[in-house]
Amino acid sequence: MKRLSMTIVEYMGKALKMDEKEMIIFEDGRQSIRINYYPPCPQPEKVIGLTPHSDASGLTILLQLNDVQGLQVRKDGMWVPVKPLPNAFIVNIGDILEIVTNGIYRSIEHRAIVNSAKERLSIATFCTIRHNGKVGPAPSFITEETPAQFKTIGFEEYVRNVFLRKLDGKSYLDAMRT
Numbered sequence: 424m425k426r427l428s429m430t431i432v433e434y435m436g437k438a439l440k441m442d443e444k445e446m447i448i449f450e451d452g453r454q455s456i457r458i459n460y461y462p463p464c465p466q467p468e469k470v471i472g473l474t475p476h477s478d479a480s481g482l483t484i485l486l487q488l489n490d491v492q493g494l495q496v497r498k499d500g501m502w503v504p505v506k507p508l509p510n511a512f513i514v515n516i517g518d519i520l521e522i523v524t525n526g527i528y529r530s531i532e533h534r535a536i537v538n539s540a541k542e543r544l545s546i547a548t549f550c551t552i553r554h555n556g557k558v559g560p561a562p563s564f565i566t567e568e569t570p571a572q573f574k575t576i577g578f579e580e581y582v583r584n585v586f587l588r589k590l591d592g593k594s595y596l597d598a599m600r601t
């Protein structure tokens with residue numbers, strides 16, 4: 424997973440002509456995992472599986488374990504279902520990538536709903552940066568026309584703040600704005 428996420432991030436950085444030295448923060452990045460279990464609910468419209476949020480990670484690699492749909496992404500203000508494909512990962516952009524690229528790659532807001540008859544399982548791998556790195560816009564993306572949109576803080580402080588907050592849309596990213 425680490426190698427896969429690093430490869431994807433490298434290509435994304437190259438596409439933006441990001442300075443290679445600035446990519447070092449992603450090498451040996453911290454990883455965490457969340458296993459989500461959504462039991463069936465006879466009245467699914469009355470509950471929510473996972474409230475709307477963007478991931479605090481750099482990249483999230485998500486595996487939907489069984490063929491039950493539940494993940495939705497917010498596109499142009501609408502919730503769009505993401506169909507589970509067998510043996511396929513879903514790769515989501517998280518807040519760290521939005522911050523590092525100074526808003527060029529946008530993190531995706533998403534949520535999970537539950538099914539009336541079937542349980543659902545997913546595994547999310549969150550790939551972040553090295554523990555002593557800084558979360559902030561990379562100098563490659565700061566110019567006179569595009570000043571820094573986000574603050575720069577140490578990764579450990581960034582993570583501490585994540586755990587102090589509720590999952591609430593893209594509110595943490597907004598709190599990081601300058």
Ligand SMILES: O=C(O)CCC(=O)C(=O)O
Pocket residue numbers: 457459473478485487493494533534535544545547
């Ligand atoms: O269950 C899903 O498909 C979404 C999981 C998710 O967004 C998360 O764990 O952050």
Ligand SMILES: [Fe+2]
Pocket residue numbers: 476477478533547
């Ligand atoms: Fe998520």
